[in-house]
Amino acid sequence: MATDGVVQAVKRVGLDAGARVVGVAAAEAFRAGVPEGFRPEDILPGARSVVVAGGDGPTAGAWRCPDHRVMEITGYDLRENVAIHAMCDYIERELGYYAVQAPSLPVHGHEPPMSMMHAAELAGLGTRSFAAHIILNPEYGLLYYAALITTLPLPADPPLAEPACPHPGCVAMYKRIGTTPCLRVCPACLSGTLKDARIETSTYDREKCHSRAQTYGIGSFQKALLAVVNEDDAGRRREMIHSDFFAKSVQSVGFFRDSIAQCFECMRVCPVGRKHRKLK
Ligand code: SF4
Numbered sequence: 001m002a003t004d005g006v007v008q009a010v011k012r013v014g015l016d017a018g019a020r021v022v023g024v025a026a027a028e029a030f031r032a033g034v035p036e037g038f039r040p041e042d043i044l045p046g047a048r049s050v051v052v053a054g055g056d057g058p059t060a061g062a063w064r065c066p067d068h069r070v071m072e073i074t075g076y077d078l079r080e081n082v083a084i085h086a087m088c089d090y091i092e093r094e095l096g097y098y099a100v101q102a103p104s105l106p107v108h109g110h111e112p113p114m115s116m117m118h119a120a121e122l123a124g125l126g127t128r129s130f131a132a133h134i135i136l137n138p139e140y141g142l143l144y145y146a147a148l149i150t151t152l153p154l155p156a157d158p159p160l161a162e163p164a165c166p167h168p169g170c171v172a173m174y175k176r177i178g179t180t181p182c183l184r185v186c187p188a189c190l191s192g193t194l195k196d197a198r199i200e201t202s203t204y205d206r207e208k209c210h211s212r213a214q215t216y217g218i219g220s221f222q223k224a225l226l227a228v229v230n231e232d233d234a235g236r237r238r239e240m241i242h243s244d245f246f247a248k249s250v251q252s253v254g255f256f257r258d259s260i261a262q263c264f265e266c267m268r269v270c271p272v273g274r275k276h277r278k279l280k
């Protein structure tokens with residue numbers, strides 16, 4: 001097992017490359033909740049550890065822009081991926097162990113081979129929330145996660161002892177009026193109950209959310225393309241191809257931004273990590 005000094009050195013490389021937080025999970029911790037074929041050792045034989053990096057996504061300034069569409073265009077830096085590659089390089093070149101970025105996008109079909117949400121939970125970086133089951137970090141709230149798998153045996157961080165959601169303010173609001181900020185802002189997609197200041201039940205309608213939060217992507221491009229090729233009228237076809245919807249769909253595929261959201265309303269009202277979005 002690597003020493004604490006090695007763990008801290010790996011984490012420092014990730015933090016210096018732009019990650020807000022870095023945590024470590026043991027590869028074997030995935031066995032309890034992940035079926036065979038989707039575990040770290042199925043991607044990297046001999047895997048011992050999974051290192052997870054959380055990045056900010058939109059800047060505090062992007063959150064303030066009155067045109068919410070700006071976040072979709074320029075709000076992300078995706079540096080959690082850069083941090084992961086910097087740590088992979090460090091582990092391979094300086095320490096001599098294998099490392100590979102954990103696949104968070106589908107290699108075929110529609111499902112990614114590994115869940116970054118589950119990896120972040122196991123690495124002690126956050127817990128599932130009422131809001132679209134997004135993993136909230138107790139300090140920074142919404143973060144975007146990437147991970148690496150390595151044969152380097154690293155001591156693991158424990159999962160969080162206390163959940164990041166519900167925030168004490170949300171518990172007080174629930175006691176008062178029976179709802180929380182996120183549930184109130186999106187009743188179409190979210191519902192749930194609290195008991196003893198913990199999530200008791202939680203429902204997230206992913207299909208409804210997808211139609212609002214991920215309007216443009218591979219799916220919308222396929223849908224729009226089908227409509228274009230089935231259109232007999234040449235003038236109408238031209239209009240469809242030059243429409244805002246088709247152009248945005250092509251753009252989203254070109255920039256590979258399929259999974260980046262167009263709706264942030266449940267996170268906009270969430271108090272967890274909000275202090276980091278209040279600047280001068
Ligand atoms: S992202 Fe938007 S549509 Fe989806 S759950 Fe949150 S508020 Fe609702």
Ligand code: SF4
Pocket residue numbers: 129130131164165166167170180181182183269270271272
């Ligand atoms: S608004 Fe409150 S209840 Fe909703 S996700 Fe944030 S902390 Fe949880």
